[in-house]
Amino acid sequence: MGENKMINKQGLTEEQFLTTYDASKYERPSVTVDMLIFTVTEEEKKNYRKLPEKVLKLLMIKRGDHPYMGQWALPGGFVQMNESLDEAAGRELKEETNIDDIYMEQLYTWGDVARDPRTRVISASYMSLVDSSTLDIKASDDADDAKWFTVSCKLYQEQKTVTEKGHILQRLFKLSLSNEEDILSAIVKTVKTVEGKVTKIQREIIESNGIAFDHAKIIEYGIDRLRSKIEYTDIAFNLMPELFTLTELQQVYEVILDTELLKANFRRKTADMVTETNEYTKDAGHRPSKLFKFNPNWTNISE
Structure with a gap:
C-alpha cells in the first residue's frame, strides 16, 4: 500500500496523524476466546450383543482461581496484543488441554457489559469437533482439571405470541452436563422476535449450577449451531x-x-x-x- 498523502481537517497527513494518535482516548476492554470442543464417544457396553450407545461430550475446565473458583468453564483465556483471535484460540487450547492442530470455527462474540466480574471482557467463542480417541487431554497449571462431560440440551417449554407485525417465540432449554463425579445444569431462555423481515434472538441464563460466567449461554448456542450445521455440511465427519x-x-x-x-x-x-x-x-x-x-x-x- 502506498502512503496516503491526503490531509484531514486538522491539516495532518496519515503518517502525522498516526504518530500523534492517543490510544488512551478510548477505554480498552479485555478480549478472551472460549472454545467448545465437542466429541462423540461410546458408552460402556453392558451387553456385548447390543451396539454401544453413543453420547455427545463437551470438554470443560475446572477453575483453579477466582472468579467462579471450583466451577467449570469452557477452555479459553485472554488474547494477547500481538496475536490474532485464531492464534489465541489455538494457543490457549494447547496450553489448557494439550490439544494441538484441530479445526476450529468462530461462532459468535459475547459482549454483555457485566458478563465477567473482573472487568469489561468481550469473548469470541469457537467450536471444534474432534475424534476423542486421537486426543491426549491434560489440564494446565492454573486449572484444577480438564474433563469430558456428557452434554444434553432439551427444549422443555415453548410459547408463541402473535404480534401486530409478526410474532415472539419464547423457549426454555434445560442444559445438563455430567460425568462420574459432577453434574452441572442450567436453564437458558431464548426469545426470538420476528417483526416483518427483521428477526432478533436474545439469550438469557435463568439459572446456572456449577457452570462459570455466561458459559451456559455459549454452550446452548453452540449446540444449536451444531444441530443446524450438521444438516447441510460435512461437519459430522470431524467426529x-x-x-x-x-x-x-x-x-x-x-x-x-x-x-x-x-x-x-x-x-x-x-x-x-x-x-x-x-x-x-x-x-x-x-x-x-x-x-x-x-x-x-x-x-x-x-x-
Missing part, C-alpha cells in the same frame, strides 16, 4: 475415525440432533459424502459390516 460403518455415522447424527432417523432416508442423504471400502468390521457377536470413509470431493446439492 469420525478414518473408517466407520454407516450405522456408526447415523448414530452420530442421531445423538447430535437428539432424534431417531429413518435408515433409508439417512443413507440417501449421506450417500455422496461417503466412499465404500473393501474392509469390514471384526466384532465378536455381530455380523461383519462394511466400512466406509469420508469423500472429500462430495458436492452439497441442497434439496
Whole structure:
C-alpha cells in the first residue's frame, strides 16, 4: 500500500496523524476466546450383543482461581496484543488441554457489559469437533482439571405470541452436563422476535449450577449451531475415525440432533459424502459390516 498523502481537517497527513494518535482516548476492554470442543464417544457396553450407545461430550475446565473458583468453564483465556483471535484460540487450547492442530470455527462474540466480574471482557467463542480417541487431554497449571462431560440440551417449554407485525417465540432449554463425579445444569431462555423481515434472538441464563460466567449461554448456542450445521455440511465427519460403518455415522447424527432417523432416508442423504471400502468390521457377536470413509470431493446439492 502506498502512503496516503491526503490531509484531514486538522491539516495532518496519515503518517502525522498516526504518530500523534492517543490510544488512551478510548477505554480498552479485555478480549478472551472460549472454545467448545465437542466429541462423540461410546458408552460402556453392558451387553456385548447390543451396539454401544453413543453420547455427545463437551470438554470443560475446572477453575483453579477466582472468579467462579471450583466451577467449570469452557477452555479459553485472554488474547494477547500481538496475536490474532485464531492464534489465541489455538494457543490457549494447547496450553489448557494439550490439544494441538484441530479445526476450529468462530461462532459468535459475547459482549454483555457485566458478563465477567473482573472487568469489561468481550469473548469470541469457537467450536471444534474432534475424534476423542486421537486426543491426549491434560489440564494446565492454573486449572484444577480438564474433563469430558456428557452434554444434553432439551427444549422443555415453548410459547408463541402473535404480534401486530409478526410474532415472539419464547423457549426454555434445560442444559445438563455430567460425568462420574459432577453434574452441572442450567436453564437458558431464548426469545426470538420476528417483526416483518427483521428477526432478533436474545439469550438469557435463568439459572446456572456449577457452570462459570455466561458459559451456559455459549454452550446452548453452540449446540444449536451444531444441530443446524450438521444438516447441510460435512461437519459430522470431524467426529469420525478414518473408517466407520454407516450405522456408526447415523448414530452420530442421531445423538447430535437428539432424534431417531429413518435408515433409508439417512443413507440417501449421506450417500455422496461417503466412499465404500473393501474392509469390514471384526466384532465378536455381530455380523461383519462394511466400512466406509469420508469423500472429500462430495458436492452439497441442497434439496
